[in-house]
Amino acid sequence: MVPPQSGNGCLLNVMSHILGARQAQKQRTRQALMEAALVLLEHQSLSSLGLREVTRAAGVAPTAFYRHFRDTADLGVALVEEALGGLHAVLRATLAETGDSAVRIDGAVGLIARHVRAYPAHVRFVTRERHGGVERVRAAIGGQLGLFAEEVAAWLGTQPDCARWSEDDVRMLAHVHVDHMVMTASAFLEAGPYGEERVEAAASLARRQLRLIGLGRRHWLD
Amino acid sequence: MVPPQSGNGCLLNVMSHILGARQAQKQRTRQALMEAALVLLEHQSLSSLGLREVTRAAGVAPTAFYRHFRDTADLGVALVEEALGGLHAVLRATLAETGDSAVRIDGAVGLIARHVRAYPAHVRFVTRERHGGVERVRAAIGGQLGLFAEEVAAWLGTQPDCARWSEDDVRMLAHVHVDHMVMTASAFLEAGPYGEERVEAAASLARRQLRLIGLGRRHWLD
DNA sequence: GTAGTCAGTGAACAGTCGTACTCCCAGGAG
DNA sequence: CTCCTGGGAGTACGACTGTTCACTGACTAC
Numbered sequence: 001m002v003p004p005q006s007g008n009g010c011l012l013n014v015m016s017h018i019l020g021a022r023q024a025q026k027q028r029t030r031q032a033l034m035e036a037a038l039v040l041l042e043h044q045s046l047s048s049l050g051l052r053e054v055t056r057a058a059g060v061a062p063t064a065f066y067r068h069f070r071d072t073a074d075l076g077v078a079l080v081e082e083a084l085g086g087l088h089a090v091l092r093a094t095l096a097e098t099g100d101s102a103v104r105i106d107g108a109v110g111l112i113a114r115h116v117r118a119y120p121a122h123v124r125f126v127t128r129e130r131h132g133g134v135e136r137v138r139a140a141i142g143g144q145l146g147l148f149a150e151e152v153a154a155w156l157g158t159q160p161d162c163a164r165w166s167e168d169d170v171r172m173l174a175h176v177h178v179d180h181m182v183m184t185a186s187a188f189l190e191a192g193p194y195g196e197e198r199v200e201a202a203a204s205l206a207r208r209q210l211r212l213i214g215l216g217r218r219h220w221l222d
Numbered sequence: 223m224v225p226p227q228s229g230n231g232c233l234l235n236v237m238s239h240i241l242g243a244r245q246a247q248k249q250r251t252r253q254a255l256m257e258a259a260l261v262l263l264e265h266q267s268l269s270s271l272g273l274r275e276v277t278r279a280a281g282v283a284p285t286a287f288y289r290h291f292r293d294t295a296d297l298g299v300a301l302v303e304e305a306l307g308g309l310h311a312v313l314r315a316t317l318a319e320t321g322d323s324a325v326r327i328d329g330a331v332g333l334i335a336r337h338v339r340a341y342p343a344h345v346r347f348v349t350r351e352r353h354g355g356v357e358r359v360r361a362a363i364g365g366q367l368g369l370f371a372e373e374v375a376a377w378l379g380t381q382p383d384c385a386r387w388s389e390d391d392v393r394m395l396a397h398v399h400v401d402h403m404v405m406t407a408s409a410f411l412e413a414g415p416y417g418e419e420r421v422e423a424a425a426s427l428a429r430r431q432l433r434l435i436g437l438g439r440r441h442w443l444d
Numbered sequence: 445g446t447a448g449t450c451a452g453t454g455a456a457c458a459g460t461c462g463t464a465c466t467c468c469c470a471g472g473a474g
Numbered sequence: 475c476t477c478c479t480g481g482g483a484g485t486a487c488g489a490c491t492g493t494t495c496a497c498t499g500a501c502t503a504c
Contacts, residue, residue: 213438285494
């Protein structure tokens with residue numbers, strides 16, 4: 001499991017040796033602002049998130065906010081980058097693994113489950129703001145998910161059973177997989193507070209849905 | 223196409239003869255508040271929607287709001303009822319129609335396309351607040367979508383090709399169809415401003431996705 | 445016809461909001 | 475060492491928020 005953050009605590013200590021104490025401190029308060037925002041966004045959406053609210057939760061003066069972000073929409077875009085930017089490598093690595101169809105399904109669902117458990121606030125933010133009220137953030141999320149779809153499509157192109165598929169159909173299947181990934185993550189998030197058996201039910205649901213998609217894929221050219 | 227509203231203009235005129243002028247006027251301003259909110263919610267989310275903002279757009283004094291709703295979350299729940307409550311009959315009628323698989327797919331996608339074109343603000347509201355920041359509204363939408371899934375599952379139970387399916391698998395397939403319906407509606411909404419060919423591309427995508435699901439369904443018990 | 449009900453009004457309340465301004469002082473360059 | 479850059483603090487501003495209260499006047503039940 002690779003952390004999605006591009007500037008977490010461990011990395012910041014490294015920065016203090018490379019960038020100097022000045023820049024390191026700046027990155028630290030920037031991270032504090034983003035983490036505070038992430039906590040607040042669990043019970044509201046970005047378009048209602050106040051600048052003062054974030055700085056108060058981060059223990060910083062309101063005016064300090066402007067040193068890092070133009071406005072809360074800017075902060076939202078940064079959060080998208082943090083939540084999704086690091087996942088491309090993970091996705092590519094997961095796709096590169098070979099194995100039986102059932103094994104792949106278990107692996108993919110397990111990976112999502114572990115990621116949601118490790119970074120619930122990031123996942124909640126993405127699913128909430130994917131269709132949220134702030135256009136720039138919506139565009140940022142859509143762009144990242146589009147990149148995921150492209151990567152999945154490129155991988156599908158290398159698979160023997162999709163060799164004769166049209167380009168549009170490959171994109172369609174990639175789109176389905178990315179959407180399913182997001183919805184599964186959201187389902188895990190909703191199931192979490194209701195106990196482990198609900199999480200396992202969500203996992204079972206996701207696995208059977210992937211099996212359904214896989215069956216459709218196998219008979220697509222019939 | 224059945225209007226989702228339970229109290230639109232035509233119905234209000236009828237009410238003035240049945241309920242009296244007093245109740246009819248109350249329903250009219252209530253409807254004005256909901257429509258004003260729906261307009262404002264195209265560019266923001268419910269958790270940032272202000273009470274005064276709504277009354278200003280509706281041409282009503284701020285305090286009049288309390289005669290109809292406790293708070294904006296209450297208004298949101300009413301909007302969910304208006305957007306989704308009337309669709310159960312439409313869904314049931316659509317399911318009752320018989321026909322070839324391809325014909326059914328075209329019919330379902332066309333129905334969604336026409337509904338999005340007729341009530342874009344309602345659709346935007348539902349997709350936006352489905353994972354939005356207001357818990358009561360999320361719960362209301364989840365409840366309605368759950369009812370849709372139950373109805374689809376009940377219909378699937380009557381289909382010959384699902385006769386030997388387990389109850390869980392039927393629910394899984396129903397869940398997939400409801401999710402696909404919502405995502406298709408969202409795709410139509412996003413495609414709308416970019417021209418008709420983008421809408422047709424979204425429709426083509428939705429049809430092929432339904433074909434994929436149908437193929438998986440046909441070979442589920444292999 | 446009259447008395448009462450009640451949707452909608454207008455003023456006032458204490459807060460919060462985003463933003464502009466000045467000031468402070470630790471860190472880094474020379 | 476000194477100078478200066480720049481992240482952050484503090485203050486102040488006008489605009490806006492949700493909520494309260496007393497009030498008006500058209501409708502309705504008797």
